[in-house]
Structures are given as structure tokens and as C-alpha cells.
Amino acid sequence: MSPPARLVGDGVENPANAEALAEAARMFAVPCGFRDSRGLAAHLPDLSTVTTAALLGGADPLIAVDNTPGAESVYRAGPLRGRASIVVGNERRGIRPDVLRAAARTVQIPMPGRGVNTLNVATAAAVALYYLLDAHGRRQARAPRPESHRPTLLLAAPRDHVEAGSSLRSAAAFGWQTVMADDREKVWFGTPRPIRAEARAAARSHRNPLRVVPAGDAWSSRAGSRVIVCAPDVDGPPLHHAKLTGSSTVLVIPDGDGWEPPPDAEFARVTVPGEPGRYRLVTGIVLAETARQLGTRTVTARRPPRRGLSYSSMLGHTALPNTDLVHPWELTAY
The missing domain is CATH 3.40.1280.10 (SPOUT methyltransferase, trefoil knot domain)
Structure with a gap:
């Protein structure tokens, strides 16, 4: 029985991340390949590589995992229809534009955190494989x-x-x-x-x-x-x-x-x-x-602004003991 997907690392440059990506693929019993544009093969002689022509012109549709505008949540992704190539990108630059243009679908992993808003590339691959191959179709609550x-x-x-x-x-x-x-x-x-x-x-x-x-x-x-x-x-x-x-x-x-x-x-x-x-x-x-x-978080609709201008007084008069209260009109005499 052929595996339901293939994991592809596009331009990954850290050998330790490449090894972790291969391990993520083994978690889900799918093969793993790399479009090597960063010299990974010099550090990992047994690296399985994928050419650009084979990646972009192959029979398997491409599913890009990237936080690009318009990408669908991985939580709402439907089941795979046949074998697909699930692509994750470079640690800093993400997936290259030619893959994004050729992708049949682009999914993202919602990141609600402050400061750090991306996962390690191997972790992102494991999360994407988990939802695309098994726990698919589960919506994120509000x-x-x-x-x-x-x-x-x-x-x-x-x-x-x-x-x-x-x-x-x-x-x-x-x-x-x-x-x-x-x-x-x-x-x-x-x-x-x-x-x-x-x-x-x-x-x-x-x-x-x-x-x-x-x-x-x-x-x-x-x-x-x-x-x-x-x-x-x-x-x-x-x-x-x-x-x-x-x-x-x-x-x-x-x-x-x-x-x-x-x-x-x-x-x-x-x-x-x-x-x-x-x-x-x-x-x-x-x-x-x-x-x-x-x-x-549920987003509530904002109230429409009032029409016209409104004013409010921010100053008041207070007479303290042993003080003189001076009205504004009295200042004109000075």
C-alpha cells in the first residue's frame, strides 16, 4: 500500500532540522525528500533529494504549509484526496514563490502567541501531518x-x-x-x-x-x-x-x-x-x-460612531477654605 503523502523540505538549511523533519515523516509513515538549495547534502550524505522539475511537475498535488495571506486553517482542512506532497519551507524565508504558485492548497497553523509566532520547521511539519492525515476536518472553536x-x-x-x-x-x-x-x-x-x-x-x-x-x-x-x-x-x-x-x-x-x-x-x-x-x-x-x-476570541462588532460632534466639561469649580474663588470673567479686568 502506497503512503498517503510525501513530506518535502524546501530550502531547509539546518542539518539538525532536516534530521528532525525526516523523523516527523517517520512518525506518520510517509517518505521525506528535500529540494536542496542550501547545501544540505554536504552535511547529510544520505539525504533524499527532489528536483524542482519533479516537485513542480509531478503527479502529486502540492499542499504548502505557510502563513501566507488567504491560507486556510489546518484545523479546517478536509481529508486528502489521493497522494499529495506536503511542503514546508526554509527556517527564515519559508516556502519559495514557485511552490506557492503551484500549490493546490495552502494551509497555515494559527498562532495566537505574542512575540514568537512561528514553530520550528519540523514541529510545523508534524502538526500539519497530524491534521491532514488523521484529525482532519476539526474546526477551531470561538x-x-x-x-x-x-x-x-x-x-x-x-x-x-x-x-x-x-x-x-x-x-x-x-x-x-x-x-x-x-x-x-x-x-x-x-x-x-x-x-x-x-x-x-x-x-x-x-x-x-x-x-x-x-x-x-x-x-x-x-x-x-x-x-x-x-x-x-x-x-x-x-x-x-x-x-x-x-x-x-x-x-x-x-x-x-x-x-x-x-x-x-x-x-x-x-x-x-x-x-x-x-x-x-x-x-x-x-x-x-x-x-x-x-x-x-469571538470578535464583537464595534458601535458605529455618533454623528456630529459632542462636548463634555472636564473642569469644575471648587472653593477650598481660606481661598478666593476667581471666575473667568473677572480675569478680563487684569
Whole structure:
């Protein structure tokens, strides 16, 4: 049986991102290729490449994942009709114009965050594959106050500093302002300078307003809170069938099985047909689905302006003890 899609990286220049993109493809059991215009092959000899002619003139329709004007939300994207090439672009410049012109569809991942408003390219690919291949057709809700239902987020025992930083970048892009981190592997707090610099770069800390709060190895949930552990290898309903929102909800995303959930925890499974995938990819999918369930703020119509001019008095007369009150007309005598 042929795979339902192919993932293509267009002009990706960071070899580590290329490897993560290939891993995102393996999560969904689809092949991965690269239109290499940035010399990736010199760093990755086994890189699978795609020529411009094969990409633009092939039989597979192109689906571009890019935040361009007029792009449809990935949450509302319908099911794929036959095999397609899902294209993600360069880390800074995005997808090149020739692919955007040739694309049958362009989808975007809504980003409600302040400051950081883009995902790591591999994370964006994993989110797009999740909705285009499995959880398609699910609409983003609208609510008057979505922030009042935002759950607390706990990154539980991340094992790699770059994966942790990229996950924090995703949290900020999806609208979180504070994240708890159980940093028992010492990948974020108190790390040597080179590791700290790489982690902060992955998190885009120079334009990321996110606060990271240490949770401690002995973290325990607040009384009355609802803890949901989200991971590929847990026994629970599929992620997009679980209710992930609520001000008393704590979303826990563990990195592997080194974190022990509380006895009353619920579970939601990140269902993928292939390999479980690295931490940033799983985190991005969980946060995207939570953002979909939170919805966007309902826009209310503004009142039309009054016709004509209106005036109001901003000054008043007050007589204080032992003072003289001078009226404006008396000033004309001076």
C-alpha cells in the first residue's frame, strides 16, 4: 500500500532540522525528500533529494504549509484526496514563490502567541501531518474568553536541551505565557553556558516572553486539579477526542517513561501510525490540539460612531477654605 503523502523540505538549511523533519515523516509513515538549495547534502550524505522539475511537475498535488495571506486553517482542512506532497519551507524565508504558485492548497497553523509566532520547521511539519492525515476536518472553536480556559502546562523530565527549548518556543507561539518544567535531567536550569545558549536559541528567548517555572522533582498537582498525561505510548483516548482545556486542568507532556504520573491522572494518546517521534514533535501536536479546543476570541462588532460632534466639561469649580474663588470673567479686568 502506497503512503498517503510525501513530506518535502524546501530550502531547509539546518542539518539538525532536516534530521528532525525526516523523523516527523517517520512518525506518520510517509517518505521525506528535500529540494536542496542550501547545501544540505554536504552535511547529510544520505539525504533524499527532489528536483524542482519533479516537485513542480509531478503527479502529486502540492499542499504548502505557510502563513501566507488567504491560507486556510489546518484545523479546517478536509481529508486528502489521493497522494499529495506536503511542503514546508526554509527556517527564515519559508516556502519559495514557485511552490506557492503551484500549490493546490495552502494551509497555515494559527498562532495566537505574542512575540514568537512561528514553530520550528519540523514541529510545523508534524502538526500539519497530524491534521491532514488523521484529525482532519476539526474546526477551531470561538469563545468570548478562551484564555479563561487555558490549562497549566508541565514539561515533564525533558532529556535534551534543544528539544526542551523548541518545545518552549511552541508553547509561546500557541499562547502560553507561563510553563512549568520538571527539569530533573538538568537541561534548562543551571546548565553550562554552551548548553544554555543552545537551549535559549531553540526557544527563541530573545523575543519570547514566556516564563519558565521550575516544578521540582517532587511535583504534585493542586487539590481539585485534573491532570492529563499526553504521550504516544499511553493507554487513553486519542488526543483529539480528549477534553484538554479548563483552568483547573494540568497538561503533562513527559519525555519517555522516566516521569511517574500521579495516581488519579488521566491519559490522552498522541496517535501516530509510525515511530513515536522526538519530544518537540509530540509537544507541538499536543499544544496545537489544545489551542484548537481553546478556540479564538469571538470578535464583537464595534458601535458605529455618533454623528456630529459632542462636548463634555472636564473642569469644575471648587472653593477650598481660606481661598478666593476667581471666575473667568473677572480675569478680563487684569
